[in-house]
Amino acid sequence: MSFLAPLFLLGAAAIAGPILFHLIARTTRDRTLFSSLRFLRPSPPRLTRKSRIEHWLLLALRCLALALLALAFARPFLRQPTPPNAAQGPARRTVLLLDTSASMRRPDLWKDARARAERHIREASPSDQFAILTFDRTTALRLSFQQWEAASPADRTAVAIAALDTLQPSWFATHLGPALVRAAEELSDTDVSQEGVRRRVILVSDLQEGARLDPLQSYEWPKGIEVVPDPVKPATIGNASIQLLADSPDADRGNDPVLRVRIANSADAKQEQFRVTWGANATANGAPTPPPTEVYVPPGQARILPLAVPTNAPSLSGTASNTASLRVASIALSGDNEPFDNTLFVHPPQPAQLNVLYLGNDPVTEARQPLFFLARALPETRRQTVRISASRPTASPSTESLDNARLIVATDSLPDTLADALRSRIEAGQTVVFAPASAAASPTLARLLGVPGTSLVDEKPTRYAMLGELDFRHPLLAPFADPRFSDFTRIHYWRYRRFATPLPTNATVITRFDTGTPAWIDFPIGRGRLLFLASGWSTADSQFALSSKFVPWLYSLLDLAGASTTPALHPNVGDPIPLPTGRTEPLTLRRPDGSTTNLPVSLDRFTETDQPGTWWLGEGPTAIPVAVNLDPSESRTAPLSVEQLEKLGVQLDASLSSAAAPTPKPAGIPPALEAESRQKLWRWIIIGALAVLIIESLVAGITARRVSTAAQPA
């Protein structure tokens, strides 16, 4: 017999205790009540009786109980050679689920995980079935049960380890839920319906808090499949992360472009002071790098930090624009133990360029005419730059200017060719606003509408007309639907044009004057639309340009024309990148590591974003940068409690977690721990000790009764 913890045998020395107590018990302090002591004289017990031990049976039982306890704690086992197959027990069907997510890039984690995976493979007996799945954002089968079975029993271990050879942690997020479901399905999808086959999933992962478990909520975990978590532990604890936030609603205010980043610190972190620095490429032309920003984030909290976007010197940028000339940059977080998630790639939003073509005869300097107001109502912002180009209708604007114009505003009669050109643009999807200054423009309207004979009549109300009926459901008026903004009655109209002919059936009347005459009419034509205004915003027609509604209305008009700026695109690793539409030739995609791919014309989105960094769509100065960052959930590296898996219904086998798993030992004689844990002799010894204690209690009870009887006078 051998012992796992022989030092506990020293506990047997406690046997001396009962022996001592049995000797000491002779000098009892029991009290006996007696009627009168008048006939008694003090007589202390005789010393000669002290050395005598009574109740030998009790003493023996007590010593035996103590000895058995000491023996049980020493965890004895019988060292005997065991046939290797018998030790393995029944056949097992095992799926090794290996985490390859970005958080495994932390120092030594992958090495450790790999070693554990190899150990599990080596522990598989020839009668076992083994499969290997890896998971990050997706789950991949690296070695199937069939491949395992196909290999000869001697080669199986080598085949399985070879399947691990090419593996490296990716940059993707941890989708643990789908991976567990897939592993369970692999195990459930069994054609070997033998009884007694143990099915288990060995999960080698860092089990981070940010792992996604959603699919488990709606998945009923199959009975009989156990998950054995074998978590790898990082050398350091705590992690801080940096994440780009969406622009705040007031991002347009102020002149300094600002990026908002969120610095989060994990609850178990030791560090609290961090530093945020712009990458080396944040400035160009030798401009000084902005100083680092210190930020204090207590553990478990997060701070939102506004970061001023560094700009080049005005003289170098060549324009007094307040727009950041910075296209791409990286922001680094320092002061953190785990560097894998400390770089944030950004490309500050570039202002959208919107072209508006004005076709009219009025000069821009004429303060009563529409162009004057139009040119001043749409100032340049960080989000968009509206470029208004005016052209006389007779000057025949270039095709390019027509094509580039997001919105075309016409206020006068147009030559037929130009009207036809506009009509074709509308059909192609552009938006045209036609606000004729007089009914003389009827032929142009007829051509634009494609309804010959359409004619307009000038109307002049006795005093003024107001907008009496407004359809706030129309996108043009939707921003004014709130009762605070829906009062248009202060706008007086002096003149307007009325359709002398019936309106086409598909026309939508957006507003009517209080006289009932349609004021704004929406004509959908082809893929675009023609917006007819019965009265324009020249001061001769109305007060509209001077009202508070005018500027919002123009922006609403731009939105209607599809000019709304899209928010900056900041996908995470694995998210698709939408590709520009209407390409005529393959698009070159440049990865952060410099490699390029040609994307076919038919492709409308690129899905294989497998690393963080700046990806470029196209080449040269027109290339579009896309900053791809690590999934923020991957930065939540605090350990996930296995109880959470249990709550989601996953059946765990904690006893076989890595801590208790035996390390490989020479075959033949089983290792001490394994032999002991298999034999579990200590349990029987404890039961024996309990039995001895019960007998001791009985004997002590009987003895005490006998003693008390003897104490009574005969």
Next chain:
Amino acid sequence: MSIRSLELRARAVVEGFWNGLHRSPYHGFSVEFTEYRQYTPGDDPRHVDWRVYARSDRHYIKKFEDETNLRCHLLLDRSRSMEFGTLSHTKAQYAATLAATFAHFLHQQGDAIGLMTFDEQVRELLPARHRPGHLRHVYHAIESPAAGTSTQLGTPIERAADLLHKRGMVILISDFLADPAELEKPLLRLAAIGHEICAFQILDPAERDFSFKESSLFEDAESGNTLQIDPAAARDGYLERFNAHQQSLAALCARVGVSWHPIATDRPLGLALFDFLQDRARRGRIIRRAS
């Protein structure tokens, strides 16, 4: 002692005694001792027992002796030393049952019963009466809990001598674990009044034999003093002193004219009652012979 009610216990003892009397060779004993004697001229013919005459054709007079107004006073010790007991019952319980038995027995015979309980002083005093309900008062007084801390036999007996002027019978029930010297004077005084005194000493068998085995700390029930005692070593000395005490008590009683009855609590109560009556019969014969 298995019967909880004192009254029922006393009644059981007395009735058991009466039932057993039919088979007893000592037929015809009682406090009102009767005898038949030959009719002599001058006797009141009302006392002729005509039934005996019918059977034997001789005239016998049914003689009643000491037939009226026997006043019996029960003096019961309720001190703490009486609370000792190694059997299922204590000395106090035994003594109370004995007192109740006497009370029931005497009441049944129509005698007046009085009660005085005491420890270091007189606690309860019920004058001798024979009334319906009086017996119940006596039982109640006997059953009241003991409160005393020590036994001062002299004082209560002195007090009894002060209170009991009319001659009668005094039954003193105690363990008499007190100095005999202080008893002599009060007992003499009580006897001088003309009382017939019976002393019943209630002892636990352990007090009599000192049959303890284990060495332990002995605690005095009254004073609370403790002594480390090894019974094996202390037994001989104890028995010697205890027997000397008993002898001096017996001598004192003989000297004063008190009938002395040491009773161990393991002795059936009926036998105690029997002892008492037998002793009275003997005393009666002695007195008659003396007269």
